[in-house]
Amino acid sequence: MDQPAPISPPGPRDRLTIPVLASGGILMAVMQTVVVPLLPDLPRLTGASAAAVSWTVTATLLSGAVLTPVLGRAGDMYGKRRVLIAALALMTVGSVMCALSSDIGVLITARALQGAAASVVPLSISILRDELPPERRGSAVALMSSTVGIGAALGLPLAALVVQYADWHTMFWLTSALGALGTAATWWAVKESPVRESGRFDVLGALGLAAALVCLLLGVSQGGVWGWGSARVLGLFAAAGTVLALWWWQQLRTPRPLVDLRLVTRPRVGLSHVAALLTGFAFYANSLVTAQLVQAPKATGYGLGLSIVATGLCLLPGGVTMLLFSPLSARISASRGPRITLALGAAVIACGYALRIADSRDLWMIILGATVVATGTTLAYSALPTLVLRAVPAAQTASANGVNVLMRTIGQAVSSAAVAAVLVHHSSPLGGVPVPTLHGYQLAFAMAGVIALAACAAALTIPGDDSSRPTRRARGATRGARDEALEGA
Numbered sequence: 001m002d003q004p005a006p007i008s009p010p011g012p013r014d015r016l017t018i019p020v021l022a023s024g025g026i027l028m029a030v031m032q033t034v035v036v037p038l039l040p041d042l043p044r045l046t047g048a049s050a051a052a053v054s055w056t057v058t059a060t061l062l063s064g065a066v067l068t069p070v071l072g073r074a075g076d077m078y079g080k081r082r083v084l085i086a087a088l089a090l091m092t093v094g095s096v097m098c099a100l101s102s103d104i105g106v107l108i109t110a111r112a113l114q115g116a117a118a119s120v121v122p123l124s125i126s127i128l129r130d131e132l133p134p135e136r137r138g139s140a141v142a143l144m145s146s147t148v149g150i151g152a153a154l155g156l157p158l159a160a161l162v163v164q165y166a167d168w169h170t171m172f173w174l175t176s177a178l179g180a181l182g183t184a185a186t187w188w189a190v191k192e193s194p195v196r197e198s199g200r201f202d203v204l205g206a207l208g209l210a211a212a213l214v215c216l217l218l219g220v221s222q223g224g225v226w227g228w229g230s231a232r233v234l235g236l237f238a239a240a241g242t243v244l245a246l247w248w249w250q251q252l253r254t255p256r257p258l259v260d261l262r263l264v265t266r267p268r269v270g271l272s273h274v275a276a277l278l279t280g281f282a283f284y285a286n287s288l289v290t291a292q293l294v295q296a297p298k299a300t301g302y303g304l305g306l307s308i309v310a311t312g313l314c315l316l317p318g319g320v321t322m323l324l325f326s327p328l329s330a331r332i333s334a335s336r337g338p339r340i341t342l343a344l345g346a347a348v349i350a351c352g353y354a355l356r357i358a359d360s361r362d363l364w365m366i367i368l369g370a371t372v373v374a375t376g377t378t379l380a381y382s383a384l385p386t387l388v389l390r391a392v393p394a395a396q397t398a399s400a401n402g403v404n405v406l407m408r409t410i411g412q413a414v415s416s417a418a419v420a421a422v423l424v425h426h427s428s429p430l431g432g433v434p435v436p437t438l439h440g441y442q443l444a445f446a447m448a449g450v451i452a453l454a455a456c457a458a459a460l461t462i463p464g465d466d467s468s469r470p471t472r473r474a475r476g477a478t479r480g481a482r483d484e485a486l487e488g489a
Contacts, residue, residue: 016189017131018140020182021124022147024088027175027182028117029151031091032060034159034171035111037308045168048104051225055108058221063115065217065409066210071119072402073258075126077201080398081192084123088186091117092179099172118409121148122401125385129397130193139330141389142382146326149377152287153319157312164309197395199256206258208247213406215240220413224420259403260396268391269400271462272384273407275342278455279380280411281418282349285448286373288419290315293360293441299430302361302438314367318374325375329382338383338390339462345379346456352376353449357442380455384408387462415451419444 035056038045042053067087075083094113097106121144128140162171219236226232251257264270291311296303306314332341352372359365385401392400426440 016185017191018128018143020185020189021127022143024084024182024186025121025124025144025147026151026154027088027178028091028120029148030155030158031095031114031117031175031179032064033152033155034175035060036156037160037163037312038168038171041163041168042104042107046102046104046107052104052108054225056104056111058218059108059112060115061221061409061413062214062217063112064118065115065213065406065413067116068118068122068406068409069209069259069399069402070206071116072122072126073206073399074201075119075123075398076195076197076396077199079192079196080123080127080130081186081190083398084120084127084190085183085186087116087119087123088179088183090114091120092176092183095172095176095179099169099176102169118405119402121145122385122405123398125389125401126398127190127193129389130195130394131191138334138386139327141385142326142330142333143323145381145385146322146329146378148381149283149322149374150319153312153315153322153374156291157309157316160307160309160312164307195394195397197256202251202254202256202258205247205251205254208243208250209258212240212243212247215243217410217413220417223417224424228421259399263392263396263400264403266391267461268463269388271458272387272391273404275346275380275455275458275462276384276404276407277411278451278458279342279346279349279377279384280408281415282346282353282411282448282452282455283373283377283381284412284415285419285444286318286352286370286377287315288416289356289441289444289448290366290370292423292436294363294366296435297430300435300438302441304363314363315370317367317371321371321374322378325378326382329379332379333383333386337464338386339459339464341383342380342387342462343456343459345376345381345383346452346459348376348379349373349452350376350449350456353445353452356445357449360438360441360445376452380459381408383459415448418447422447 039053039057042048042056043050046053071083071087091114094110097110097113101107101110124144125141128137128144132140159171162168162174215236219233219240223233248261251259251261264273293302294304294306294311294314295308296305298305329341329345332344349372352369352375355365355369355372360369384404388400388404389397422444423436423440424434426443427434427436429435
């Protein structure tokens with residue numbers, strides 16, 4: 001009887017696939033975060049207004065939201081590795097432009113280019129599904145999903161240190177070098193996935209989705225500046241609703257749509273996207289509020305007056321926790337199912353906010369509460385792509401995960417606007433400047449905690465998936481076959 005051919009051990013490129021893809025996700029999150037310490041000084045450094053400077057953040061948010069589902073769909077059709085390398089290259093080009101210029105127009109354009117990197121995580125997760133055996137896939141996907149929080153926690157203190165002790169362009173030269181290295185490593189170590197979906201790219205659907213998202217997110221991000229009842233904001237929301245309705249109608253009638261809405265509206269997929277939206281909201285409030293709280297002046301009675309470097313270090317334990325807990329998330333998903341992991345993660349986030357409400361004056365309690373929220377985020381974010389991967393065909397994994405990341409992004413944008421509205425409404429003057437009150441911060445924590453509980457409820461309503469565990473009938477058949485074999489022996 002012929003023996004099966006031995007399986008060749010993985011080469012150096014195969015062994016580097018996971019760390020290279022994970023480093024790309026971390027680098028993407030770092031790129032999105034590094035501009036934050038610069039925001040107070042950018043008006044002076046560029047000669048632009050504070051409103052114009054804020055677009056260095058808004059441009060990345062908008063372009064990332066628009067390009068994530070578009071590039072995910074392109075990856076499913078034309079090659080995930082090819083599109084991933086293009087996204088990393090655009091991110092690097094944007095960083096070089098920031099390093100070379102102090103013109104606010106160039107900086108905003110460059111930051112929009114960097115938004116393309118938001119597609120790195122869904123594309124990488126899809127590659128991992130196609131290339132890895134099932135026993136390695138869960139932990140790799142969990143790690144890849146956690147890179148967003150890890151990179152954000154690393155990026156803030158890193159950028160603050162560079163800005164404090166060197167010229168601000170140095171920071172972008174550093175990220176340019178890292179981006180070039182990450183792009184080259186991806187080209188060398190990552191194989192092209194053979195899984196493709198045929199058909200033409202839905203250009204009209206991409207343009208329609210882009211227009212709807214720009215109107216929606218622009219209204220959400222600028223509502224606090226322009227006024228929520230202003231004609232501009234209301235007009236943007238009306239335009240977003242109209243364009244989205246037309247886009248939905250077009251997608252249902254297109255043979256190869258950008259987003260398969262019939263698949264999205266299935267409970268297992270649609271509820272996963274709802275949970276992603278709510279989790280994104282709950283998670284983002286942690287970073288926003290913590291950074292402001294610890295930097296508040298001591299004269300407020302609760303603030304610690306920390307520098308931006310010290311603030312970044314307060315968030316660093318959360319990033320380390322996300323790295324350490326991603327394997328645990330994979331184990332829970334393998335034994336109990338990803339929806340249980342998602343529900344558990346959302347419940348842990350709510351517990352973290354309960355700690356924040358109980359004590360937001362002592363530094364160690366602030367760090368503990370923020371770290372608990374980060375732990376819950378790790379569990380939830382690691383489970384979301386696994387839920388999507390199990391519910392969609394292999395040829396649509398990148399686009400489906402792109403939509404899931406888009407829902408997280410929308411949740412974060414809404415969270416930013418909601419937290420800002422709460423803090424503005426609950427503020428008191430200090431030295432002639434309005435400063436949020438401790439009660440305002442506690443209300444923001446309570447709001448995020450309630451949203452986290454809603455995410456937990458949404459997770460529990462997702463139809464169960466027992467594909468990771470053998471059924472009782474299958475276990476019985478296995479035992480029967482084993483007994484027969486022993487009797488025959």
